[in-house]
Amino acid sequence: MSDHTCGAGCQHFSHLNDADLQGEFKEARQSLRSSIGGNTTTGTAGLAGVTHRPLPSKKAGEQVSHYYVPANNKTIHWGYFSKTMEPLLKLESGDYATIETVTHHANDDIERMVKGDAGAESIFQWDAKSKAVNRRGAGAMDDPLGAGGGLGVHVCTGPIYVNGAEPGDVLEVRIIDTMQRPSANPDYRGKTFGSNVASNWGYHYNNLITEPKGREVITIYEVDAKGDQTWAKAVYNYRWTPQTDPFGTVHPIIDYPGVPVDRNTIKPNYDVLKGYEIPVRPHFGTIGVAPSEADMVSSIVPNYTGGNFDNWRMGKGATAFFPVAVAGGMFSVGDPHASQGDAELCGTAIECSLTGLFQFIVHKKADLAGTKLQGLDYPLLETAxxxxxxxxxxxxxxxxxxxxxxxxxxxxxxxxxxxxxxxxxxxxxxxxxxxxxxxxxxxxxxxxxxxxxxxxxxxxxxxxxxxxxxxxxx
The missing domain is CATH 3.10.28.20 (Acetamidase/Formamidase-like domains)
Known part of the structure; x- marks a missing residue:
């Protein structure tokens, strides 16, 4: 018996085939274009007006299902993978899911990346009395920096349980399409923004040659939300200054995710990278399944089950294969990027929210011999x-x-x-x-x-x- 179940915020659609589903996604893109920069959205965050309908299946008598998973404070987990979480939804091998992902760096520019976006606002809500997503990382809940300690920083959507996936199997994840998440602020109609952080964990940090040494610099980039323009450009940059979060904790460096940046404390520099065009190659930096070795692990460190391995090739048209370590795989995705170079030298890419269309296929252990998946114990990526x-x-x-x-x-x-x-x-x-x-x-x-x-x-x-x-x- 099929076990199609989903939790809060998920919508379930049946009888979709590859061509029709891509058509649905294109319609979503067109609807997205017409609604960019409009009023504050409700329901499906950032995708006002998008609808889906039942479509014929590929074969008579075969059911293919499609799920839509918005990103909000009920559908994400922040900074960790876990084999013990309650799955957000369960689906069958062959099913599809359109999944929204939100960058954990959105609060680097609240006006451009959070304001007016109901989903992002629900995730980043934090005032003196409460914060909507308290745990941020796999660390202690009483960590002085904040719950979870920032031992893991990525906003991950999921987990998704794939019925029939068992340890020893391989989960195939096809990235059929991606689209940018637009700014919901009417002042920035038609644009998407992302943040690049030259951070304290960057490879360059202890090798700076100009003063002041030990600086962290955030550069905000602009991307065409419609996808017509294939390059990004820098808007401005600023140096991180000590930020006091709504609970009163001071962060002299970037040491905890989602701390809102007070623009009154920074000095934006708009004379930056003039004339430079950065090729846009949208992809997901953190993607994979849960490992078996611990109940909760940081999202920062990549592993044999995937996670934060930051390969810019993990975008539209790519297929990823992950060794299944726990029942159902427990798939999550996040850390969306607009672009990145190999090495991700300064610490981050252009961290920019994305929506992806995925298909999930289980390959059973008994069927792997003689195929490219034989003995697979690492994330394998395939492109055309x-x-x-x-x-x-x-x-x-x-x-x-x-x-x-x-x-x-x-x-x-x-x-x-x-x-x-x-x-x-x-x-x-x-x-x-x-x-x-x-x-x-x-x-x-x-x-x-x-x-x-x-x-x-x-x-x-x-x-x-x-x-x-x-x-x-x-």
Whole structure:
């Protein structure tokens, strides 16, 4: 029996096929364009006027379901993955979900990224008496910085339970389409905004050459919400100044997510990056399933089940494969980006809210032999022309250091260990799934595979290997 259930804020639609569903998403985009910058939205946050209807299934007698998941304080969890959470919804293999994601950096410019957006306002609500999402991170609830301690920073939508997914299986997640979340402030009609933070956790931070040293700088970027313009531009930047949150805690550096920035305390500089155009490549920085090693883990550190591995290729048209570690997978997605370079050097990308259309497919363990998923124990990314293997400084930092000592990974990460892991996985991929000898695999890797630095700012540093499909025998 099908077990289609969803919690607060989810809408359920049936009988959708690929072409019709993409049509629905295009209609959503058109409706979005017509409503950009309008009045404060209600219901589906940031997507006023979007509706969905039942459509025929791909095959007679086959039901395909589609869920719409808005981002609000009832549908997100902040800063962690957890195998013990109550699922937001349950769906079947083959089902679709349109999922809104909101950047955790929206309060860097409240006027542009929060004001008028009912979903974002519900997430970031924080006054002297209460805050709507109290836990932010996997740390202690009585942490002096705030509940959760900021041990995990990403606003994640989910988790989603996929019926039939069991440990040892692989969950395939297709990213069919993405669209920008527009500013709901009428003053910024037709625009989307994102924040890039040159932060205290950035690779550059202890290697600054101009004064004042030890500075953190936020740059606000503008993106075309309609998607017609394919580049972003900087609007202004400012230096972080000590911010006092609504509970009275002072944050001299950026050390807790979602602290509202008081514009009276900063000095915006609008003379920044004049004439520079940054290619827009929307993607999800944090995406994956829950690990089995602990009940709750930080969203910051990527792992074998995915999470915050910050690969800009995780966008429209890409497919991700995650090893399932717990029943149902418990999929979550967040940390949306408008663009990012490999390495994410200064600490963040252009952190910019997105909505994505996803399809979920379960591959059973018994069916993996002889396929590209054989022995998969890491997040594998596939695009139209490439397979991308992800290596980490610690392939499973929770197992290596123990859940109680997971912070040790921040002290021991290196590109040497990440490169070794990426090589080991790529060699195994060719030997196990393409039936090559070790000597054949090593030669092929050296002459055809591109290795790149995925990120050096998320604790567990990453190196990815790009395998071009064109090299395979025809």
């Amino acid at each position: 022309s490439e397979l991308i293997v992800h290596g980490f400084s610690s392939p499973n930092y929770l197992k290596e250091f123990g859940a109680d000592n997971a912070s040790e990974i921040f002290k021991k990460s290196s590109l040497d260990s990440a490169m070794t892991d990426a090589f080991n996985k790529t060699r195994r991929f060719f030997m196990d799934t393409r039936n090559l000898t070790e000597d054949e695999a090593i030669s092929l890797i050296s002459v055809s595979v591109d290795f790149g630095i995925t990120q050096v700012v998320d604790g567990n540093w990453g190196v990815h290997a790009i395998i071009k499909k064109a090299i395979f025998p025809k």
